[in-house]
Amino acid sequence: MxxxxxxxxxxxxxxxxxxxxxxxxxxxxxxxxxxxxxxxAPSNGWSDSNGSGHSRPRLDDFGSTRASNGSSWAPRGGAANGGRSASASWSSTPSYGGGGGGGGRRNDGYGHWKDGKHIIAAHNPAMERELYGEADDPLKQHTGINFDKYEDIPVEATGAGVPEPVNQFTNPPLDPVLLENIQLARYTTPTPVQKYSIPIVAAGRDLMACAQTGSGKTAGFLFPILSASFEAGPRPPPVDPNPGYGRRRAYPTALILAPTRELVSQIHDEARKFAYRSWVRPAVVYGGADINQQLRQIERGCDLLSATPGRLVDLIERGRISLANVQYLVLDEADRMLDMGFEPQIRRIVQGEDMPGVMDRQTLMFSATFPRDIQLLAKDFLKEYIFLSVGRVGSTSENITQKIEYVEDQDKRSVLLDILHSEPQGGLTLVFVETKRMADMLSEYLMNNRFPATSIHGDRTQRERELALNTFRSGRTPIMVATAVAARGLDIPNVTHVVNYDLPSDIDDYVHRIGRTGRAGNTGTSTAFFNRGNKNIVRELIVLLREANQEVPAWLDTVASESAFGGGGRGGRGGGRGGRGGGNRDYRTSGGGFGGGMRSGGGRGGYSNGPSYSGGGGGSASGYGGGNGGGGGGGGWSNGNSGGGGGWW
Known part of the structure; x- marks a missing residue:
């Protein structure tokens, strides 16, 4: 015309x-x-049940509908479409591929399952660069060299029939596609927690695993879950009793719950990395983001779902997700979820919806600390589980050099500037503060002093938080000031220095904060600003430093001695939060209580009731108190009582 x-x-x-x-x-x-x-004639439409994890065909990353039996549907009108369609904005992650033409399948990085066979997708170089980076990419931190030196790390696994650990990823054999993805990610040696968790999960056992933060726990559960899924194929969705008009219900096979938006996004990124070229399609949902975009994402495929509890409950109530097909349930950073008040939602998800019962699914719990309430929770969610403690529970990594500096509040800014001026180029520095207001004020102060900085805290929108994390990861703003929102779970490569500008009041929070560096066997530095306002954690801090073979300043011992005369500080934590006493031990072996604190070769025990620091040794059969002195305790901080019964009260 x-x-x-x-x-x-x-x-x-x-x-x-x-x-x-x-x-x-x-x-x-x-x-x-x-x-x-x-x-x-009926087509392979929404009612077809041979798809991978849900009863409707998926939308590929370009937005075109794709039947789950492997055929590809052309865009409307039947013409070949060799680029992004108009609906590219539906996808939260870019996809790559050539023309469709109505008969061919785009190479979007995912394979499919057809006639009982796993059809592997072709290699996609552009997607591999996105997922794995270049070999020398500093933003893609891989397993560090120090894990080769960790053959003597203390490990305790309790429970019936514990499988033998593995020393390489090929024994027991993982799926060949997964092994190739592991090589693309340049993982060479299993970390200590992976050596034990991979065979345990592969054997179908429930697991409660505790390991130092940054030790590779995410891969420890993703590898065996993905390997088994690759071989078994998708489960057909059950008959939907309430199909409803327009309902597009997804049926994930694996569900991973985590407390924060940042952590579930990070788990999702790892899942994409290791599900590459397979039929398994990872998805992620969390609050604070556009729910309609997340709904479109799960329609494209939702075989392995990473979710925060609140948003998942919302989608279940909307009828968009069913848990009837869940074979694997993972609770990551489980103690943090309880701390944040998620227990009612978790109990509803696990016990009040259509998820298979504890005997019909495999449940895994991972964290860096396992306090008493988490172990009690395990009785409801796990069956005949194995308790795995790699290293000292609630302890810090020896890969992190910890420095404690005495700094009064009015001097903190100038001392921080001195530290930043002496920092070598190329690394990232994470500064933790207690309040949102301080996070913004301190980041602005640093920028005014010509230090590129950003901040992240709970009052910032999801878009602002993601932008701050992206600029920090990329090195455009190599300093990030953060509140506790970034303290747990986040895996930010190349963080070489963590500064506790404000020390937390709980020693477990200190453990998680400094665990942002020294991750995956790499080394890092932690600096803490201490003054007499932090006396409540001084004794636990000294124990932590000595456990990790760190230098304890003489003045810190003096402060601890002074605080010992104040009635025992917080009233005792034997076997409680973070397990400085018994939390690193399976309570089932503790003679009926959570006390004791026995470690391999004898431990220092827990804090008993009153001013004394009780001795280590065997479990206390009488309840939650300190150890009974067996195994040679660590003496007393004030009156030398080495085994007092003490207690939580």
């Missing part, structure tokens, strides 16, 4: 349509289309 100068169009309507690459089938008015569709 031609357009005249006055804007009129030459040519009939028929000729105009003839010039377009549209299907020339007879036009069907909108009100008759449903009737026409019913007269056609």
């Amino acid at each position: 031609t357009i005249n100068q006055n804007g009129s169009v030459n040519g009939s309507v028929e000729s105009q349509f003839a010039s377009m690459a549209l299907d020339r089938a007879a036009y069907v008015p909108p009100h008759l289309r449903a009737r026409a569709a019913n007269n056609q």
Whole structure:
């Protein structure tokens, strides 16, 4: 057709349509289309049950519908579409591939399952660069060299029939596709927690695993879950009793719950990395983001779902996610979820919805600390589980050099500037403060002093938080000031220094904060600003430093001695939060209580009731108190009582 100068169009309507690459089938008015569709032979549509994890076909990353039996549907009109479609904004992650043409499958990085066989997708170089980075990419931190030196790390696994650990990823054999992805990620040596968790999960056992933060716990559960899924294929979705018009219900096979948006996003990124080229499609949902975009994402595929509890409950109530097909349930940073008040939601998800019961699923719990309440919770969620303690529970890594500096509040800013001026180029520095207001004020102060900095805290929008994390990871703002929102779970590569500008009041929070560096066997530095306002954690801090073979300043011992005369500080934590006493030991072996604190070769025990620091040794059969002095305790801080019964109260 031609357009005249006055804007009129030459040519009939028929000729105009003839010039377009549209299907020339007879036009069907909108009100008759449903009737026409019913007269056609049934296609592999929403009711087909051979898909991978849900009863409707998925949308590929370009937004075009794709049947789950492996055939590819062309965009509307049937024409080949060799690029991004108009619906590219539906995808939260970019996809790559060539033309469709109605018969071919785009190479979006995912394979499929057809006729009982796993059809592996072809390699996609662009996607591999996105997922794995270049070999020398400093933003993609991989397993550090120090794990080769960890053959003597203390490990305790309790429970019936504990499988033998493995020393390499190929024994026991993982799926070949997963092994290739592991090589692309440049993982060479299993970390200590992976050596034990991979065979335990592969054997179908429930697991409560506790290991130092940054030790590779995420891969410790992803590897065996993905390997088994690759081999078994998708489970057919159950018959939906309430299909409803327009409902697009997803049926994930694996569900991973975590407390924060940042952590579930990080787990999702790792899942994409290791599910590459397979039929398994990871998805992620969390609060604070556009729910409609997340709904479109799960429609494209939701075989392995990472979720925060609140948003998952919302989607269950909307009828968009069913847990009826869940084979694997993972609770990551479980202690943090309880601290944040998620227990009612977790109990509803696990016990009040359509998730299979504890005997019909495999449940895994991972964290760096396992306080008493988490172990009690395990009785409801796990069956005949194995308790795995790699290293000292609630302890810090020897890969982290810890420095404690005495700094009064009014001097903190100038001392921080001195530290930053002496920092080598190339690393990232994470500064922790207690309040949101201080996070913003301190980041602005640093920028005014010509230090590129950003901040992250709970009052910032999800978009602002993601932008701050992206600029920090990329090194554009190599200093990030954060509140506790970033303290747990986040795996930010190349963090070389953590500064506790404000020390937390709980020693477990200190453990998680400094664990942002020294991750995956790499080394890092931690600096803490201490003054007499932090006396409540001084004794536990000294224990932590000595456990990790760190230098304890003489003045810190003096402060501890002074505080010992104040009635025992917080009243005792034997076997309690963080397990400085018994939390690193399976309570089932503690003679009926959570006390004791026996470690391999004898431990220092827990804090008993009163001013004394009780001795280590065997479990206390009488309840939650300190150890009974067996195994040689660590003496007393004030009156030298080495085994006092003490207690939580």
